[in-house]
Amino acid sequence: MTAPRLRMTGVRKSYGPTHALRGVDLELAAGEVHALVGENGAGKSTLMKVLSGAEPPDAGTMALDGMPYRPAGPQAARRRGVAMIYQELAVCPHLSVEANVLLGLESTSAGFLRKTADRDRVRAALAELGHPEIDPAASVESLSPAARQVVEIARALLTDVKLLVLDEPTSALTQEDAQRLFELVARLKGRGVTVVYISHFLEEIEAVADRYTVLRDGSAVGTGRVTDVTRPRLVELMVGRAVDEQYPRVPHAAGEVILELNGVAGSPLPRSASLTLRRGEILGLAGLVGSGRTELLRAVYGLAPVREGSVKVQAFTGGTATPTQRIRQGLGLLSEDRKEEGLALSRSLADNLTLSRFAPLARHGFLSPARIRAAASAQLTRLGVKYRDAEQPAAELSGGNQQKVALGRLLHQDADVFLLDEPTRGVDVGSKADIYRLIGELAAAGKAVLVVSSYLPELFGVCDRIAVMARGTLGPARPVADWTPEAVIAAATGADKPSTPAHHV
Structure with a gap:
């Protein structure tokens, strides 16, 4: 009988009192695509860090192609044919493609x-x-x-990769690029490479994976063939309960206009954007990556200049403003890049949650540590964040819990207009439902929410209206019922515009 490509038995890992892995078993065959799924904080990243040599296990055994396997570090793992491509790609942007692929793998002859x-x-x-x-x-x-991403995978090929781990590989990809990635995974499988595919998008798992393993609270709670499990059952295994609604709806009604954009143009994007956003409304912005959606939010918030047009927030009208002014006017921005812009990872959860609004935390002109901790704890509890204590560095949390902390900062700020750029990127199914419910509650409380998302089911599931940006120009917002996914894609790609006839001389 052929030995499995990888066998992990009874793997345990703890960080102080936190048990990240509680005796996990995992078996992978050669040339299979194996989906590893679970909520943020379930232990997926820790298990893969153990596999890739980034973390030593506290207990348990591993075997690779029938031989004992316990890498002393990532380099040792690579030498055995195990490579991991992280969600935040580990490339050197200032170097060439060739230098990145060959880094540490250069060949020599006679010292040259x-x-x-x-x-x-x-x-x-x-x-x-x-x-x-x-x-x-x-x-x-x-x-x-x-x-x-291809550059990183090419580097793995040069090490004669046998087992490749892809962590949320499509989180920053367009739909077209994601399809190319699926084809690439199929090619790797065809040459006998085992692929561990980590994703929160269950439709992706159904498209690319042969088998699955579900982790919950550091334990493997289910495994089998993807074709033998339903999507609701996967979700139930992940969260430990049935999720009644993937897109929970909280009743809300649109009120007065609170944000109005007229012909807003940035440098170089957006080229032209006009919209009105009302209290109690959730407005979605669709479009391809690079269409100018993020640039629009940054211009509105004051992180980028407004070259033309005007931004009216409540009673304030003007073009370019500073983020400090926008915060005072009631705007709050959730960046799509939580690690670089959304959080101060080395600072405590309490600091991250309260940095944008100190007034209610002061006593006799001085900040009160007790009030800071109380305010932070209230938001952490409200959002269901898995954490040790409010003084814990944000860097120690899982991606989904970090995202909740970034959202909690806007809640503490008590913003009137929430500008949310990819609010559920890298977030598990259960946490997504929590965030969608929170968005609905904000609208029900009279807040205005502007959501940028590359995930169309999300926009259709939570928004009242959708507007599409294409090549820097924002189209008119229409009720969700007036759109179909095909119509959104056509608008985003310009396929809904009549072609200009060619002029023949």
Whole structure:
């Protein structure tokens, strides 16, 4: 009988009193795509860190192709053919594609680098991945997120990868790039590579995976073939209970206009954006990555200049303003990049939750640590964040819990207008439902919510109206009932516009 590609038995890992892994068993076959699913904080990342050599296990055994396996670090794991591609790609943007792929893997002859041979190796790896168009001499910072991902996978190929872990690989990809990734995964599977696929998008798992394993609270609670399990059953295994509504609806009604944009143009994006947003309304912004949606939110919030047009927030009208002014006017922004912009990862949860509004936390002109802790604890409890204490650094939380903390800051700020850029990116199914319910509660409380999302089911599930941005220009907002997913995609790609007839001389 052929030994499995990987067998993990009784793997345990604790961080102080926190039990991240509670005796996990995992078995992977050669040439299979295995989905690893679970809520944020379930132990997926810790298990994969143990597998990739980034963390030593406290107990348990591992075997790779029938041989004992306990890597001393990521380099040792790579030498055994195990590679991990993290959600936040580990590339050097200022270096070339070739330099990134070869970093630490350069070949030599008589003490000299074999540059021509190495470039041929890089070209061959890119071609094998179906991307011969990527220039080895190009700077990585000039590439799209999808192309950068290919660069990392090409590096894994040069190490003769046997087992590749992909952590939320489509979180920053367009629909077209995601489809290319699925094709790439199929090619890797065809050459016998085992792929561990971590994703919160259950439709992706159904499309690419052969088998699945569900982790919950550090334990494996279910495994089997993807074709033998229903989506509701997967969700139930992940959260430990049935989730009645994937997109819970909280009754709310639109009131007075609170935000109005007229011909807003930035530098270089957006080119032109006009909209009205009312209290008690959830307005969705759809569009392709790079269409100008994020740039629009940043211009409105004061993080980017407004070159033309006007932004009216309640009684305040003008063009460019500072973020401090926008906060005072009632705007709150949730950045799509929580690690770089949304959170101060080295600071405590209490600091992250309260930095944007100190007034209610002061006593006799001085900040009260007790009030700060109380305010932070209230938001953490309200949002269901899994944490140790309010003084815990934000960096120690899982991605989904970090996202809840970033949202909690806007709640503490008591913003009137919530600008949410990809609010559920990297968030598990159960936490997504919590965030959707929170968005509905905000609208019911008279807040206005503007949601940018690349995930169409999300926009259709939670929004009242949807507007589509294409090539920097925002189209008119229409009720959700007036849209179909196909119509949104057509508007985003310009396919809904009549083609301009060619002029023949």
